[in-house]
Amino acid sequence: MKLTTLFTYTFFATSIFASPTSERWAKQQESRDLPGELFHVGSPVDFGNVTFAPAGGSNVATNNWAGAAYGSPPVAGQAYELVTGQFTVPTASGISSVVSIWVGIDGYGNNIAIQGGIYITTDANGAATYQSWSEWYPDAPVFYDQGTFAFSPGDVLIIGIAVSAGATTADFIIENQTTGINLDITFSTTNTANAAIGQTVEWIVERPGSLTLMNFGTVDFSNTVAQTASQGVDLSNADTLAIRRSPTDNIIIAQGVKTGSNSLTITYLGP
Ligand SMILES: *[C@@H]1O[C@H](CO)[C@@H](O)[C@H](O)[C@H]1NC(C)=O
Numbered sequence: 001m002k003l004t005t006l007f008t009y010t011f012f013a014t015s016i017f018a019s020p021t022s023e024r025w026a027k028q029q030e031s032r033d034l035p036g037e038l039f040h041v042g043s044p045v046d047f048g049n050v051t052f053a054p055a056g057g058s059n060v061a062t063n064n065w066a067g068a069a070y071g072s073p074p075v076a077g078q079a080y081e082l083v084t085g086q087f088t089v090p091t092a093s094g095i096s097s098v099v100s101i102w103v104g105i106d107g108y109g110n111n112i113a114i115q116g117g118i119y120i121t122t123d124a125n126g127a128a129t130y131q132s133w134s135e136w137y138p139d140a141p142v143f144y145d146q147g148t149f150a151f152s153p154g155d156v157l158i159i160g161i162a163v164s165a166g167a168t169t170a171d172f173i174i175e176n177q178t179t180g181i182n183l184d185i186t187f188s189t190t191n192t193a194n195a196a197i198g199q200t201v202e203w204i205v206e207r208p209g210s211l212t213l214m215n216f217g218t219v220d221f222s223n224t225v226a227q228t229a230s231q232g233v234d235l236s237n238a239d240t241l242a243i244r245r246s247p248t249d250n251i252i253i254a255q256g257v258k259t260g261s262n263s264l265t266i267t268y269l270g271p
């Protein structure tokens with residue numbers, strides 16, 4: 001479906017399931033990379049043979065996020081109100097691993113994040129669980145199981161977050177691009193101190209906390225769009241983000257590379 005139709009579908013979720021992974025999530029939060037801990041790459045970080053294609057922006061190493069992000073709106077005083085992207089669901093692999101793929105507003109240098117996407121885990125036997133989720137960080141995420149929104153490896157999904165600056169309620173949309181079937185829900189924070197600011201946007205593959213990052217192969221984001229009330233941005237001047245294995249080494253385990261003004265490839269590089 002075209003992006004312009006993304007927000008015209010309305011599908012009311014009749015049930016929002018409590019997270020079967022809430023305990024695991026609590027553990028992740030303990031070690032979660034806080035936005036203020038982002039580390040800007042300088043010469044000390046060795047990216048090896050990795051190549052970047054930034055037409056603008058910086059290359060940034062983080063503990064948890066690979067992809068692309070803007071740390072400010074296109075014009076000072078504006079606020080991001082929408083972020084979307086499209087990607088193909090990777091096939092789960094490995095054991096006891098996790099990968100989260102999402103778009104979001106705020107969180108890249110400020111202390112809230114309004115996010116939504118998918119969350120893939122494997123257990124100790126390699127059995128995979130595919131869920132979608134939204135989160136108004138620092139509140140806990142809400143997970144939606146396959147009964148609420150069904151998707152499979154190989155499906156092309158469009159995900160989007162829409163929110164206005166000052167708001168405490170946002171829209172999360174996830175849609176099977178081919179069928180148009182979608183989940184369109186609102187989610188909120190009850191803490192008005194964490195109202196949306198709209199100063200950053202992100203397209204991310206995440207290793208949550210200190211969990212083992214799944215070998216997801218590559219995730220190709222396309223149709224990456226963010227906009228304020230009056231202006232759209234492509235990826236031209238976005239930062240590209242990479243995940244380093246630990247805060248104390250220079251080994252990059254996943255990395256985002258811009259492949260076009262509206263496309264981005266995130267590659268798993270190793271454990
Ligand atoms: C770069 O690639 C060469 C050839 O594949 C390899 O021998 C070398 O170890 C790589 N360097 C790094 C830092 O990964």
Ligand SMILES: *[C@@H]1O[C@H](CO)[C@@H](O)[C@H](O)[C@H]1NC(C)=O
Pocket residue numbers: 150151152155156176177178179
């Ligand atoms: C999503 O759309 C594709 C293409 O029509 C379809 O094959 C797939 O079954 C859909 N996914 C789900 C979970 O319905």
